[in-house]
Amino acid sequence: MTLMRDRTLLIIFTLFVLAAPLIFAPTGAAYPDLLQRFAIYGIFAIGFNILFGLTGYLSFGHAAFLGVGSYAAVWMFKLLSMNILPALLLSVLIAGLFSLVVGYISLRRSGIYFSILTLALAQMSYVLAYSVLTPLTNGETGLQLRLDDPRILDAAGPEGFLPSTNLFGLEMREVFWSPTVFGYDLQFNWGYYVSAVMLILSFWISIRIFRSPFGLMLRAIKTNQTRLKYTGVSTRPYTLAAFVISGMFAGLAGGLLASMDPLAGAERMQWTVGGEVVLMVVLGGMGTLIGPVLGAVFIKYFENIFSKINDSVLQGWFAFMPGWLDNFFVTIVSPFVGKGWGLTLGALFMIVVIFLPGGLVDGAKRIGRKITGADRRAAKVESK
Numbered sequence: 001m002t003l004m005r006d007r008t009l010l011i012i013f014t015l016f017v018l019a020a021p022l023i024f025a026p027t028g029a030a031y032p033d034l035l036q037r038f039a040i041y042g043i044f045a046i047g048f049n050i051l052f053g054l055t056g057y058l059s060f061g062h063a064a065f066l067g068v069g070s071y072a073a074v075w076m077f078k079l080l081s082m083n084i085l086p087a088l089l090l091s092v093l094i095a096g097l098f099s100l101v102v103g104y105i106s107l108r109r110s111g112i113y114f115s116i117l118t119l120a121l122a123q124m125s126y127v128l129a130y131s132v133l134t135p136l137t138n139g140e141t142g143l144q145l146r147l148d149d150p151r152i153l154d155a156a157g158p159e160g161f162l163p164s165t166n167l168f169g170l171e172m173r174e175v176f177w178s179p180t181v182f183g184y185d186l187q188f189n190w191g192y193y194v195s196a197v198m199l200i201l202s203f204w205i206s207i208r209i210f211r212s213p214f215g216l217m218l219r220a221i222k223t224n225q226t227r228l229k230y231t232g233v234s235t236r237p238y239t240l241a242a243f244v245i246s247g248m249f250a251g252l253a254g255g256l257l258a259s260m261d262p263l264a265g266a267e268r269m270q271w272t273v274g275g276e277v278v279l280m281v282v283l284g285g286m287g288t289l290i291g292p293v294l295g296a297v298f299i300k301y302f303e304n305i306f307s308k309i310n311d312s313v314l315q316g317w318f319a320f321m322p323g324w325l326d327n328f329f330v331t332i333v334s335p336f337v338g339k340g341w342g343l344t345l346g347a348l349f350m351i352v353v354i355f356l357p358g359g360l361v362d363g364a365k366r367i368g369r370k371i372t373g374a375d376r377r378a379a380k381v382e383s384k
Contacts, residue, residue, distance in 0.1 A: 025184035032189040039195035045280040045292030047249020053287035054218035061122030065247040067269030069254025081153040084259040095251020103243035129266040142265030285359030306341035
């Protein structure tokens with residue numbers, strides 16, 4: 001039964017991801033750059049959920065692995081080839097090795113001490129990238145492509161133009177189909193569908209981990225790690241493996257970010273990025289399969305929408321009101337949009353945590369039970 005349900009979920013998820021340009025067209029979020037971010041941060045959140053959702057270990061340092069993955073990918077573009085496949089492989093490998101070191105140190109403690117250790121190590125990584133390792137990271141300017149980069153396997157690009165990232169000749173920026181469907185101008189580009197395939201593959205791996213004996217052991221660690229230790233089970237190899245797998249997902253996401261826009265900066269390693277992925281997982285539904293992706297889409301969508309609203313847009317919204325009332329509402333709403341969109345995100349997060357502690361997935365399940373009448377049937381059974 002579980003196997004059939006997982007297969008159905010995977011098929012529905014795959015269809016939704018592949019049809020995303022059409023699905024998001026009415027919302028104004030169907031352009032390639034935002035769709036790519038949906039997919040990439042979905043991968044980031046899926047990986048983080050394997051650690052946080054299954055074991056209960058809260059890491060604030062996963063932005064370090066995202067940043068390391070980006071740096072590794074850009075260096076591969078500079079030295080070897082603009083083909084994204086070697087870059088992604090190196091991103092996953094380097095992020096995995098780095099997470100092995102960080103996890104080995106951090107997992108000597110648990111609870112809040114583990115979280116603080118990961119945060120401290122991530123901030124150390126940020127400082128190293130920003131100011132100490134400038135020959136490797138180019139400091140605050142960020143690591144970028146140059147015309148005189150070796151690129152051993154690639155022929156030199158047109159004079160004066162930087163080459164584009166590609167997958168065996170399919171350029172990530174290229175829009176290969178731009179139809180008009182139901183009055184909406186759609187853009188289908190290779191970059192999104194490469195990210196989409198990686199997202200679907202990541203989701204499938206997540207399902208396999210959740211249903212495996214390894215996943216059951218991680219759940220047992222979350223439930224009662226002390227009892228496991230009393231039975232003679234060493235939990236540290238399992239938590240370290242979960243940490244490394246999670247870091248490799250983050251490295252893949254970082255490599256994809258660099259593949260879509262070949263630039264790596266230290267800002268991707270800041271603690272705020274690590275905190276954002278925590279919000280994604282909690283908001284979507286910690287420990288669920290689909291929740292982290294929903295949380296990533298939710299946050300990135302509202303970031304895109306609210307951050308672009310300024311006073312002139314608000315004036316247009318409230319133009320039907322008398323002048324004094326128009327200005328009053330603009331004054332009240334303006335701190336929550338534009339640069340202050342994070343206030344709106346914080347308010348939405350508080351509402352979800354207070355009223356839907358299980359996240360968006362929990363909310364969807366409640367609505368489903370209301371529609372199907374499952375709650376009423378359960379109440380009748382209990383009353384009997």
